[in-house]
Amino acid sequence: MEECIFCKIVKGEIPCYKVYEDDHVLAFEDINPIALGHTLIIPKRHAENLYEIPDEDLVAIHLAAKKIIRAMREALEPTGVACLQLNGKGANQVVMHYHFHLVPRHAGDPELPITTWELKPGDKDAIEETAKKIAAAIKS
Ligand code: AMP
Ligand code: ZN
Numbered sequence: 625m626e627e628c629i630f631c632k633i634v635k636g637e638i639p640c641y642k643v644y645e646d647d648h649v650l651a652f653e654d655i656n657p658i659a660l661g662h663t664l665i666i667p668k669r670h671a672e673n674l675y676e677i678p679d680e681d682l683v684a685i686h687l688a689a690k691k692i693i694r695a696m697r698e699a700l701e702p703t704g705v706a707c708l709q710l711n712g713k714g715a716n717q718v719v720m721h722y723h724f725h726l727v728p729r730h731a732g733d734p735e736l737p738i739t740t741w742e743l744k745p746g747d748k749d750a751i752e753e754t755a756k757k758i759a760a761a762i763k764s
Pocket of ligand 1: 634653655657709717718719720
């Protein structure tokens with residue numbers, strides 16, 4: 625993955641504001657932060673997104689997320705932390721190396737649109753049919 629910017633960060637070829645690392649993951653500050661403390665956790669091994677990431681790395685990402693949001697709670701005293709992860713260009717994934725966003729939230733911050741969708745009851749038949757389609761396609 626010669627051109628992947630996050631692989632370059634893992635290799636130390638470009639700098640980052642590192643927050644945490646272990647054998648599987650690296651966490652660093654987003655350089656276009658939604659808020660101060662906006663942190664990205666990535667697997668050290670390249671994987672494009674949730675479709676591809678090995679289970680072992682996914683587990684490591686989530687264990688790191690737990691560690692880091694506890695540290696954020698202590699260091700930044702947020703009122704909450706939003707966790708966000710995008711898969712594919714259609715979902716606005718820009719960097720094609722899996723990354724898990726942690727965004728500390730404070731009173732008065734602008735709303736995150738993804739967290740404030742209108743709660744309108746859906747079409748129950750369509751919901752049920754779609755659930756069945758997904759369930760039937762799940763592979764163990
Ligand atoms: P997305 O793929 O939309 O989930 O977001 C990619 C994120 O990576 C954006 O929030 C960028 O600001 C962030 N980003 C891109 N390049 C760097 C970099 N060199 N260091 C830190 N964050 C980056
Ligand atoms: Zn990569």
